[in-house]
Amino acid sequence: MKNIILVVAIVVISGNIFGQRVIDAKFGKGILNVIALDSSWSMKFGARFQTLYVGGVDLNDSIGPMGAESNFLIRRSRFKFDGFAFSPKLKYKMEFGLSNRDMSGGGPETKNTPRYILDAVVKWNFAGNWTLWAGQTKLPGNRERVVSSGNLQFVDRSLVNSRYNIDRDMGLQLRHHFTIGEKFLIREIAALSQGEGRNITAGNIGGYDWTGRVEFLPFGAFKSKGDYSSSDLKREESPKLSVAVTYDYHDRAVREQGNIKSFMYNDVGYYETDINTIFADLMFKYKGFSLMAEYADKKADDAIAKNSDGTLTGDYVVEGTGLNVQLGYLLKNNLEIAGRYTMINPTEVIGVEPTKMYTLGLSRYVVGHKLKVQSDVSYTTQEGNDDNLMYRLQIDLHF
Numbered sequence: 001m002k003n004i005i006l007v008v009a010i011v012v013i014s015g016n017i018f019g020q021r022v023i024d025a026k027f028g029k030g031i032l033n034v035i036a037l038d039s040s041w042s043m044k045f046g047a048r049f050q051t052l053y054v055g056g057v058d059l060n061d062s063i064g065p066m067g068a069e070s071n072f073l074i075r076r077s078r079f080k081f082d083g084f085a086f087s088p089k090l091k092y093k094m095e096f097g098l099s100n101r102d103m104s105g106g107g108p109e110t111k112n113t114p115r116y117i118l119d120a121v122v123k124w125n126f127a128g129n130w131t132l133w134a135g136q137t138k139l140p141g142n143r144e145r146v147v148s149s150g151n152l153q154f155v156d157r158s159l160v161n162s163r164y165n166i167d168r169d170m171g172l173q174l175r176h177h178f179t180i181g182e183k184f185l186i187r188e189i190a191a192l193s194q195g196e197g198r199n200i201t202a203g204n205i206g207g208y209d210w211t212g213r214v215e216f217l218p219f220g221a222f223k224s225k226g227d228y229s230s231s232d233l234k235r236e237e238s239p240k241l242s243v244a245v246t247y248d249y250h251d252r253a254v255r256e257q258g259n260i261k262s263f264m265y266n267d268v269g270y271y272e273t274d275i276n277t278i279f280a281d282l283m284f285k286y287k288g289f290s291l292m293a294e295y296a297d298k299k300a301d302d303a304i305a306k307n308s309d310g311t312l313t314g315d316y317v318v319e320g321t322g323l324n325v326q327l328g329y330l331l332k333n334n335l336e337i338a339g340r341y342t343m344i345n346p347t348e349v350i351g352v353e354p355t356k357m358y359t360l361g362l363s364r365y366v367v368g369h370k371l372k373v374q375s376d377v378s379y380t381t382q383e384g385n386d387d388n389l390m391y392r393l394q395i396d397l398h399f
Helices: 002-017 159-164 223-228
Strands: 032-035 042-060 064-085 087-097 117-127 130-138 168-180 184-193 209-217 240-253 273-286 289-300 304-306 312-316 320-330 335-346 355-367 371-382 387-398
Touching: 159 289, 159 320, 159 335, 223 240, 223 273, 320 355
Parallel strands: none
Antiparallel strands: 032 042, 042 064, 042 387, 064 087, 087 117, 117 130, 130 168, 168 184, 184 209, 209 240, 240 273, 273 289, 289 320, 304 312, 320 335, 335 355, 355 371, 371 387
16 A cells, blocks of 8 residues: 555656646546557546535434534545556456545454455456456445445435445456347346455455346446436436346355455354345436436345354344435536435344435535535434434545
8 A cells, every 4th residue: 555655646746846737637537647658558547535524413202302423534535546458458447445434344354454455356358248357346236336436426325235235345257238229238247256345365264255237228328327327417318227136145154244344253263144135226317317226135044143052142144125215306507406215124033123214415516526515414213213313514526
């Protein structure tokens, strides 16, 4: 990580040493974009960060508001590199997280080091519409997770994503697409990953994770890959729809959510259980109107972690179902009003009560998703707990 920071510092300092220069680059398109004279490689470097304020208060029916809290933080701060090597058919992407939220979560499985690396993946278009990915990156799970955190419609992702997503992992992905007729686009993705998540150095602890996803776009591709970017900033001139289904089988998972959250230990080492997850989602856009919906269903063979004698360890797999629906409309002045409904329904065996969240968002896109101010208010209810009211305000800046 020190080497990455050193390279960036050299680029900035060299500009000062050799004088001020006018750079032919648009805001949000990367700080540095280099192509070799012999066209044998390219690299684009970008940076972004999110400054966030969160305020919340519990609402008790009998005594009113109580337990108000607030927090200022850098939600994300990242460096990103991408380009091609040797041939345009061999692309790569690297992304590094610098905020505490990005780096936290290390343990014995990561040699107790900060988890700087988010993505480190090569993408080889070896034949026609076939592409092989190798390395660490996001698995082809629910759509909301694959949408970049810099391209969200609200300040952050929904509870469905935080409870059930399969996140990043290390392994292989085979991707293919084809068209039926003039417009009907179909994409297929198959992934085999180690199963323990990102930055693991301990090797394959449990079993492997197998993922398959199919996407149907009956009206053709979205503008600028808009099926993986929230809000209709391109104002699609004709209706565009993407419907997808994902199935994930995690053999002998050892973490509470499969690829993320805490490792489950017992008296003989790691607690292992098979996890099956199904996602169904859609994205629709037309003339500033956008709709995204997701359904998740995660089940484990035995969700409650146990010792060899049957006693409980206190860990469990976060299993259950969830539904997230959000829609928004982008006004002509690039101000967007959006609403979201999220429902989480855990299985009875893990002893967690159902949760509902209602969110109203307001965003001002100054330069698309590259410079924007977003705010939202959420009202959360959970059986057995006080209701909660939360307000968030975030500034997003991408170079």
